[in-house]
Amino acid sequence: MELVILGASGFIGSAITAEALSRGHKVTAVVSRPERVTPQAGLTVLGLDINDTAALTKVLSNKAVVISAFSGHAQQDVKGYYVAAFNSVYKAAVAANTPRLLVVGGAATLKLPDESRLLDSPDFPAEYRATAEGAAEVLQQLQQQSDISWSFLSPAAEIFPGDKTGQYRLGQDYLLADQDGRSRISTGDYAVAMLNEAEQPQHQNKRFSIAY
Numbered sequence: 001m002e003l004v005i006l007g008a009s010g011f012i013g014s015a016i017t018a019e020a021l022s023r024g025h026k027v028t029a030v031v032s033r034p035e036r037v038t039p040q041a042g043l044t045v046l047g048l049d050i051n052d053t054a055a056l057t058k059v060l061s062n063k064a065v066v067i068s069a070f071s072g073h074a075q076q077d078v079k080g081y082y083v084a085a086f087n088s089v090y091k092a093a094v095a096a097n098t099p100r101l102l103v104v105g106g107a108a109t110l111k112l113p114d115e116s117r118l119l120d121s122p123d124f125p126a127e128y129r130a131t132a133e134g135a136a137e138v139l140q141q142l143q144q145q146s147d148i149s150w151s152f153l154s155p156a157a158e159i160f161p162g163d164k165t166g167q168y169r170l171g172q173d174y175l176l177a178d179q180d181g182r183s184r185i186s187t188g189d190y191a192v193a194m195l196n197e198a199e200q201p202q203h204q205n206k207r208f209s210i211a212y
Contacts, residue, residue: 007070162186
């Protein structure tokens with residue numbers, strides 16, 4: 001299968017790229033700094049501004065799945081950049097007749113047992129708020145459209161660099177936690193869940209979540 005991964009050199013994007021290549025898929029990695037990606041078999045690296053919708057549309061054409069894993073963490077206006085860039089991605093995917101759009105989402109919009117969102121917790125970290133609010137807007141946008149088939153994968157409250165174990169739980173709109181109240185997942189297992197969804201869709205036009 002031919003995949004396009006946007007933000008392929010990032011924290012989560014790099015794990016998704018590695019997992020896709022390990023499964024024998026052909027990957028086009030769209031990044032802002034191509035020198036950060038090590039060349040290897042099955043991987044095509046493109047340096048491209050994803051806000052260039054016309055250029056991105058050409059890249060997405062004839063690709064089976066697009067995985068959006070970019071973030072705006074390095075930008076001055078994190079939320080503004082993220083929302084605007086995702087709008088470009090969305091328009092390009094629709095114009096290219098992309099069969100599936102998979103989105104790396106955040107945990108902040110997941111619900112707690114009292115039905116409130118993690119984002120609305122009084123102790124939600126201020127440094128992550130802009131990214132979380134941007135992801136919330138993107139999720140709402142996806143839920144209200146019918147132009148493209150999509151899935152939005154929210155990680156646990158803590159996602160950390162780590163190998164895959166294959167032992168995790170999937171949920172939907174509620175934050176998953178273990179018996180000790182911890183909500184954690186490795187980047188390796190997150191990538192496994194994302195590629196499983198790419199290969200065998202189980203959550204079309206839905207948000208789903210993952211944790212140990």
